[in-house]
Amino acid sequence: MSASYDLNALFTPNVVAVIGASAKPGKIGNTVVQNLIDAGYEGKIIPVNPKSTEILGLPVTHNISELPQGLDLAVLTIPSKFVLGSMEELVAIGVKSAIIITAGFKEVGGEGAEMEKQIKELCEKNNVALVGPNCLGLINMNHNVNVTFAPGQPLLGRIACFSQSGALFTSILDWALGEKVGFSKFISLGNEAVLNESHVLDYLADDPDTNVVMGYMENSIDGQKFMEKAKAVTRKKPVVVVKSGVSSAGAKAAASHTGSIAGADNAYSAAFKQTGIIRAESMSEFFDLAQAFSKAPLPLGPNLAIITNAGGPGIMATDACEKTVLQMAQPSPETIEKLRTTLPDYASFRNPMDIGGDAAAPIYKAAVKEMVEDKVYDAALVILTPTSTAFKDLEEITQGLIDLIKTSKKPIFPCFMGKERISVAEQMFRDADIPFFTFPEPAINSIETMYKYVEFKNSEEQHYITPERDLDKAREVIAEAVKNGDKEIVEYKAQEILKAYDMPVLASELATSADEAAAAAEKIGFPVVLKIASEQISHKSDVGGVKVGLADADAVRATYTEVTERAAKMRPDAEISGCLIQEMVPKGCKELIIGFKRDAQFGPLLMFGLGGIYVEILKDISFRLAPLSKEDAHNIIKEIKTYKLLAGVRGEKSINFEALEDVLLKVSQLAVDFPELTEADFNPLMINSERAFAADVRLALE
């Protein structure tokens, strides 16, 4: 879809027309033209205004129809009621791209939403790459384009940033100015009538001027498209996203256990994990990662060196490190040897390296240099507290560090603890385009995130397989249930679907009489379970419809009669098909729950966890979006906290993980094959060291 939109016309236009340009300072139509001039734009700017003749020194065009054919970019700042008409005129002259800054569309509902719908259709039909409406505009620092009404110009850098919130856009810009963080592109997406974050990601994947993509998201209109595009970028450059609305879920009435647990935010988290997007958990983490990724080289391994002039912060940094995947290896004997000649005796020749409160510039420089050059380390954190010596030598220490950082291929993060007097150093680091931290924890977390990104980049591409299954057979069962208007596929029919997917089930047979039940039990082998079979009876236990441990044919016969008679009495409305005779679950099985729920944006979201209290009380569950890769099937299992219970504790055998992964891949395939299935629970799925058994299954329809 995005292939048909000309995003080059949008990001690197040769001609820009501003529809609603104004000579009056303070007006959006004035600010946009001014920003474009201030950015040093070298193409042609055409202010469009029916009344003026000159705006900010530029000759004005009165009518859109007078604009050049095949115009690259039109920016609209006119009142909302005129926008649709202007867009029609712009389409008539063959405009390639447009930005509607004006608000008052979908976000206000009613007539506004209707206008937006028509604009969307118009642009889609005519391949107009439209940004907005209701946005702040767009900046391309690499082409001197700034068509926003945000005050001030950002700095040039290598971060491309997109935002689904115009207000956040201004915050990010202002923060970046203060921290001297620069951008390549900056785009405010607004209502996303046509272009959304997927198109932007697609464009940025191969943008040579962008090293890092940062984004603020509130929602994704087309989750699967987003995932496809994101996957293509993350292998090339890091994508860091902060998403609001974690708690917004408010689970609606759900047909399944999975449905009641899985919220929209779980789908986003899964999408980020499965595409390699780095999710920042807060705005402060977002900003920390922005400076870390854009200003420092990546750590190629997990070993962190900490150099400090104060013991306490060194220990605090060690504490923080222990919560991450980073490791604090000890320096090599050669490094210690070298430092013994330079550092005072009371320095601690280990990691964290405490060089003492009176460490002056030469000591700082020597310690950091030797530690960073030690092959043991992949990254370094340099802590400074403003002791009287450190304060006296502050500029020299800082300059020494800057020199080292600028020539090192490893990330070296300064963490200078204080505010007033250390501000000189902060400014020097900012001017030298080096990340700066006040506290150890965010610095260490940033290094960890960078290292995890390196691991992701080095990991193999995912493997997708399509399990063999009898699609026709499954389709038959589902089609019949849909035809009957069923809300749920009754268990004994769901069993047919599982068989079609060659899923491990307990041996079972539908018996329609007491004698058939006894015969089925003989075939399966005693003891057996007997369950009432009726499309109308979903909660079998409510009618005493489940009996376990039936030890012989007589017991089966008697129970069949008892159960069917009771069910008929208690539920005269129900049509009773008979009873399902089922194999008993072997001893020593673990109880798992696997399920899926169809997310509006991302499609089927799979859930996995240990059954019973682990899901209900401990909420120890993990999620992935279907289709699952082999790696996803592996990771969704490993992610739960109680994973160790599956691997076997106290001398128990491990469960058969291969069998479990196989079930997960088949459930994933089922979810992908049949969009009619809205929710599913395999609860419990029993598993031991040999095999798995879907002991109960629930499939819900729309």
Place this chain on the structure above:
Amino acid sequence: MSASYDLNALFTPNVVAVIGASAKPGKIGNTVVQNLIDAGYEGKIIPVNPKSTEILGLPVTHNISELPQGLDLAVLTIPSKFVLGSMEELVAIGVKSAIIITAGFKEVGGEGAEMEKQIKELCEKNNVALVGPNCLGLINMNHNVNVTFAPGQPLLGRIACFSQSGALFTSILDWALGEKVGFSKFISLGNEAVLNESHVLDYLADDPDTNVVMGYMENSIDGQKFMEKAKAVTRKKPVVVVKSGVSSAGAKAAASHTGSIAGADNAYSAAFKQTGIIRAESMSEFFDLAQAFSKAPLPLGPNLAIITNAGGPGIMATDACEKTVLQMAQPSPETIEKLRTTLPDYASFRNPMDIGGDAAAPIYKAAVKEMVEDKVYDAALVILTPTSTAFKDLEEITQGLIDLIKTSKKPIFPCFMGKERISVAEQMFRDADIPFFTFPEPAINSIETMYKYVEFKNSEEQHYITPERDLDKAREVIAEAVKNGDKEIVEYKAQEILKAYDMPVLASELATSADEAAAAAEKIGFPVVLKIASEQISHKSDVGGVKVGLADADAVRATYTEVTERAAKMRPDAEISGCLIQEMVPKGCKELIIGFKRDAQFGPLLMFGLGGIYVEILKDISFRLAPLSKEDAHNIIKEIKTYKLLAGVRGEKSINFEALEDVLLKVSQLAVDFPELTEADFNPLMINSERAFAADVRLALE
């Protein structure tokens, strides 16, 4: 102990002598005198130096012996080798307090440590209130005292701060200067030869100039004293502590399960909880809380109002709020009614209240005013993103907020997201002595901590009871084991101790022959458990020494013979006392673990958790220091994540919590009564809805 030290002489001296004062700028002995002058000290300053005649305009005294008798405070900056001698001379003139800034004592070991020991003894004997050695000094802003060598003067405020690290002291001072946070007292504790954080807490409890106590700690020499003093302060004013060394535990070889899990940091955490100290988890949280507690009123309830000019940050703040105990109630109908007349239609008349990206100063002021005045709310967070309107009105919005904040009795925290252009507002808030935040999360966490402190202050004082027990009987068993040089009290003897404490045990009897075993079993009632009884056999299962479910007298007889014979064969070294015949654990019991370990600083640390995988895999455990109050016994149970399992899930009955609290209080008492017991495990302690049973017990001796 601290009653004998004159801390008034230390904090509010009328005469200060600086031993080692120097005329040479840059020397510590010069900086200290200069700082004291710069602080505006109104008492008498006496520089002591054998050679100079005038230092910084002050006449110099050549010898300590010439100083006035009963000198209030001596500050020593002379080389370490002269310190002990000078202290002796100071004692001779009856000095009341001293600060040894000089380093080179306990922290370097050897001779330095020996000198410190002698100084400590000298001061303790002569009641000299000594701070240090190896410290930065002390500041009392309320008496214009600054005898530190830290550069610059802090601002006057209502925070008293102590630090066990001199380097961190400089960081905190520098941060505070930058953030315009002021202090009442500031003390660097150094090696704590005589005075430590307990003395300081004791002094600050009733200091009328101090509203908040902040501290940086690395360790507490006398944990129980610290707890006693802390408890006296926290009910009067908040005490916020950041402690490094969370990961430093490195559990040593431990005799018990509890011993292997409980680290030193668990003891600190328990001590903080039990005394009401607020533990900051990072330096950034420490600083956030410093400004929050010192500059804002406390929230009297949990209801937070959020007002924002951008939807996304409003949602992010809501997300953050959901992780806390704070609640986001909706505004009252009256508030909505009033705001309908002022706010634009597109504002969201709910909480979070989104007043729109083009909200100007009057809108901001009206929205915040009405929300804060609504009785529903106890606190407010005001978010601003620098949209063009907000930026244009920035100073007016800020001033409006300052006016509201200054007259409100509720905490109202501004959170202005950005850096460069919002710095004007930041400066205005700082100048007005109002806490300022850049991100919603830390602001919300600070409000939560303040609210929790209010809850703590409103909570009842703890109740301590001493359970009845037969101390003599228990003492007899323990004394015998100590006399024998046992490392552990063998189970059948430990049972005697449990009986002495009236702890719920399984009925058990020691049998010394097969017939006695059968008779004991008849008395207890079948089925029974049989366990080998030998002081030398600690791991009974290793010799097949535990048999359960013995159903009749014959089985008991046969098993007795079998078990004792096998044990004798496998452990010829062991003296076999017979077998313990024990009641079977009733069905439906939950398995718990209770234990304690003696912490070097804090004494007995109790551990509680659900047994088996919950402790081993999920690490779901909680800690408290003995003696436990009734409230502690209640809270240690409620704190574990699996608490709900005890309260009963899926229709199960709740366990008998009263019985469990009773056991906890008795274990606590046992730990307090017998310092000889170094570690203990009640593992498992079985419990059902009726009663508890200590099914196995392990008591370790030194």
